[in-house]
Amino acid sequence: MLEIKFVRQNLSEVEKALSARGDTADLETFKTCDEKRRKNLAEIEDLRHRRNVVSDQIAGMKKTGENADVLVLEMREVSGRIKELEKSLSADEEMVSKILMGIPNIPHASVPMGADETDNPLLKQVGERPSVAFEPKPHWDLGEALGILDFERASKITGARFPLYLGQGARMERALINFMLDIHTTEHGYKETLPPFMVNRQTMTGTGQLPKFEADLFKLEGWDYFLIPTAEVPVTNIHQNEVLDEESLPVYYTAYTPCFRSEAGSYGKDTRGLIRQHQFNKVELVKFSKPETSYDELESLLDNAETILKRLELPYQVITLCTGDLGFSAAKTYDIEVWMPAQGVYREISSCSNFEDFQARRANIRFKRKGKKGTELVHTLNGSGLAVGRTFAAILENCQQADGSVVIPEALRPYMGGSEKL
RNA sequence: GGAGAGAUGGCCGAGCUGGCUGAAGGCGCUCGCCUGCUAAGCGAGUGUGUGGUGAAAGCUGCACCGAGGGUUCGAAUCCCUCUCUCUCCGCCA
Numbered sequence: 001m002l003e004i005k006f007v008r009q010n011l012s013e014v015e016k017a018l019s020a021r022g023d024t025a026d027l028e029t030f031k032t033c034d035e036k037r038r039k040n041l042a043e044i045e046d047l048r049h050r051r052n053v054v055s056d057q058i059a060g061m062k063k064t065g066e067n068a069d070v071l072v073l074e075m076r077e078v079s080g081r082i083k084e085l086e087k088s089l090s091a092d093e094e095m096v097s098k099i100l101m102g103i104p105n106i107p108h109a110s111v112p113m114g115a116d117e118t119d120n121p122l123l124k125q126v127g128e129r130p131s132v133a134f135e136p137k138p139h140w141d142l143g144e145a146l147g148i149l150d151f152e153r154a155s156k157i158t159g160a161r162f163p164l165y166l167g168q169g170a171r172m173e174r175a176l177i178n179f180m181l182d183i184h185t186t187e188h189g190y191k192e193t194l195p196p197f198m199v200n201r202q203t204m205t206g207t208g209q210l211p212k213f214e215a216d217l218f219k220l221e222g223w224d225y226f227l228i229p230t231a232e233v234p235v236t237n238i239h240q241n242e243v244l245d246e247e248s249l250p251v252y253y254t255a256y257t258p259c260f261r262s263e264a265g266s267y268g269k270d271t272r273g274l275i276r277q278h279q280f281n282k283v284e285l286v287k288f289s290k291p292e293t294s295y296d297e298l299e300s301l302l303d304n305a306e307t308i309l310k311r312l313e314l315p316y317q318v319i320t321l322c323t324g325d326l327g328f329s330a331a332k333t334y335d336i337e338v339w340m341p342a343q344g345v346y347r348e349i350s351s352c353s354n355f356e357d358f359q360a361r362r363a364n365i366r367f368k369r370k371g372k373k374g375t376e377l378v379h380t381l382n383g384s385g386l387a388v389g390r391t392f393a394a395i396l397e398n399c400q401q402a403d404g405s406v407v408i409p410e411a412l413r414p415y416m417g418g419s420e421k422l
Numbered sequence: 423g424g425a426g427a428g429a430u431g432g433c434c435g436a437g438c439u440g441g442c443u444g445a446a447g448g449c450g451c452u453c454g455c456c457u458g459c460u461a462a463g464c465g466a467g468u469g470u471g472u473g474g475u476g477a478a479a480g481c482u483g484c485a486c487c488g489a490g491g492g493u494u495c496g497a498a499u500c501c502c503u504c505u506c507u508c509u510c511c512g513c514c515a
Contacts, residue, residue, distance in 0.1 A: 038473090045473075045484045052484090055496040059441040068495080075495035243432085243470090366470095371452090375470080 001362045002103055004096070008034060017106045020113060020323035030099045037092035044085050051078050101205075102212055105358040107323045108295075108332040114322025120335070121322070126306070127315030129339050130398055137404070138342035139396035140273035143169060145404055146422055149274070160271075161263065161278040163389060168422050172395075172408070173281060175415035176388050177256045180283040180308055184385055188304045190254035190285060195234035197257055198225045203237040206363030208329035208355075215264045218278075227260035231284035232382045237363055239288060243375050244367040250289040250297055254385065257282065274393040275347060281388035287381040288365065291357070294379035295332075298354040302334050305350045305385045311411040314394050315339040317346050331356045336386075338394040349390045352383030396422075 007014050011027055018024055054075055061068040112121050130136075143149030148169025154162045165173050184190040201224050204210040209217060209229060218227040228234055235253050244251070259282050270276035285304060289297045302318065309316045321333040330353040337346035357377035360366070366375040399407045406422040413420060 041484085042473080048485085049483060051495075055441070058495055062441080072495045079495070 001100055001358060002106065003361065004034070004100060007100065007103065014103065014106070017323075018103070020107060021104055021326060022115065022324050023104055025103045026099055030096060033092045033095045033099075037089060037096060040085050040089045040092070044082055044089060047078055047082050047085075051075055051082070054078075098211075101362075104326075104328045105331050105355065107326055108354070108356075111326065111332050112320060112322045113324075115324040116322075117325045119322040120319040120325055123318040123320055123334065125315075125317040126310070127313065127339075129315045130341060132341070132400075132402075134402045136341040136397060136400060138273060139340075139393040142396045142400055142404065142406065143274075146406070148172070148422065151272075159278075161276065163274055163277055163279070168416075168419070169392075172412070172416060172422070173388060173392055175412055176391055177281060177283060179311075179412055179415050180385060180388070181254060181256055183307060183311070184254040184283070184285060184304060188252070188285075188307070190252040190304075193235055193238070193253050193255045195228075195231060195238070195255055195257065197228055197234075197260075199228055199234050199237070200225055203233060203240065203363075206237050206240055207233045207359050208362065209233065212328065216262050218260045218262055228257060229261045230259050230382075230384075231255040231257040231282060232286060235284060235286040236359060236365075236380050236382065239365045239378075240363045242365060244288065244365070244378060246290070246367055246369050249367060249378065250287055250293065253286045255284050255286070256388075257284070274389040277389060280390075283385050283388060285352075285383050285385040288378045289381065290367070291376070291379050294354050294356060294381060297379075297381055298332065298334075298352065301381055301383045302336070302352045305336055305352055305383050308386050308391075309336065309338060309349070312391070312395065312409045313411075314391075314398055314409075316349070327351075327353065329353075329355050329358050331358065334383075338390065339398065340394060341397050347390065347394075348387075349394065350384035350386045353381060355380045355382075 002014070007027075007030065011031065014025075015027060054071055058068045058071050058075070061071075112119070114120065140149065140151065144151070146169070148166055150164045150166055154164035157164065181192060185192050198220065201210060204217070204226050209226075217229060220226070234257070235255050238253065239251075259280055261278060263276060263278060266276060274280070285301055287297050287301060306316070306318070316336055316338045319335050319337065321327075321330075321335060326333055333351055333353040335348050336350040336352070338349040340347050356379050359380045360377040365378050365380065367378050368375050395409060395412075396406050399409065401407060408416055408420055408422060
């Protein structure tokens with residue numbers, strides 16, 4: 001959420017940011033409701049002031065035994081008027097907040113202009129793509145042939161877009177989770193967390209998934225709870241409604257969780273394999289920082305995620321999302337894309353974003369500077385470190401041999417009981 | 423699922439027969455004094471949000487005692503609904 005004052009005073013800038021994103025919002029209604037709201041509020045506060053003063057008078061008169069009937073009668077009217085005005089005030093407030101909650105973050109000045117993903121500039125490419133003398137097979141064929149993935153049985157158990165890992169496959173998924181968590185906790189300074197996989201509406205609103213994107217979420221029937229689409233949601237909300245100490249910043253958390261996404265609107269896309277599932281595993285990195293260091297923190301967060309791919313010796317590239325492809329809450333985002341030889345494309349495996357104070361304002365996460373009055377909003381950041389299912393798929397495709405076997409990356413072998421091959 | 427108790431400021435904890443209580447007292451923290459260091463002692467200060475005014479320090483209006491609604495001239499205090507926590511019983515990994 002943007003600050004209401006900022007929107008009021010910078011309507012044209014907000015308008016510009018919206019159009020750069022290819023988004024819209026009813027700023028006209030915002031303006032009229034906000035003005036009306038402020039005018040009403042001023043009158044209400046005057047009346048309340050009068051009521052407070054006179055109520056004290058009444059109390060004093062009652063004490064000395066004077067008759068206060070005239071004042072009581074007058075205040076009865078004042079209270080009625082207040083109630084009336086409050087009614088129209090809350091209608092305007094609701095409208096203003098509804099519009100405000102639907103306005104995306106302002107892209108950072110360094111974010112390139114662009115319409116969609118085809119305009120995302122390449123930042124760098126790392127690692128050698130495997131040069132193979134044979135036609136590389138897609139990971140779903142490899143996985144099924146090796147008996148470590150079974151999509152048919154998964155769809156029997158639940159439906160389409162759910163994974164079933166078996167044997168060494170299940171073990172490698174678990175190995176990857178531990179491998180990633182170990183690196184982030186022991187080498188990068190993140191604190192490991194294991195949060196709830198379901199969250200309430202307020203939490204979902206705090207990080208920006210609600211109210212605009214309810215269709216993308218799985219909702220529990222009979223409960224106002226949602227399955228998390230990413231660990232970003234529960235972990236960022238750890239400090240919801242808190243004031244952090246300046247000395248405690250920056251705070252780094254990592255978490256493994258499964259992620260649940262309805263994938264509404266993606267019918268027909270990536271229908272095979274592990275790329276687009278309703279349930280997938282992810283190790284997430286979350287940071288809380290002071291505003292002045294958040295962009296440095298974004299760079300190191302990206303580096304932390306890249307480390308995993310480097311250790312696994314998987315070729316990847318990093319792109320900067322342009323204004324048109326930026327997520328709702330993000331001010332700036334880097335995507336890491338891993339090489340998938342069978343499709344001959346790079347696929348997103350991590351998304352690292354700085355949300356600045358956009359989520360902090362919604363979730364009310366602040367910090368206090370030593371020796372200074374008042375509090376400030378923190379900046380929040382997060383990134384995948386990494387999407388586990390997609391990492392699994394990338395290993396199968398990049399490390400496949402002519403005979404259909406897969407060589408396990410060296411760094412992962414200690415987590416696989418020393419096995420060298422699948 | 424059944425029965426009961428509770429939710430107050432950074433923390434602990436009064437108030438809860440409605441009105442000088444934005445909130446006693448204590449702890450913590452900050453500044454000053456004192457003491458050859460430390461400890462103890464003394465004095466002052468110390469919530470958040472939002473609006474007005476001011477160059478600023480500040481002054482000032484309104485709101486906030488789990489959340490929402492109600493009664494009343496006036497509510498932390500009374501009533502209703504909800505959420506959460508704790509205790510006991512039942513059930514269960």
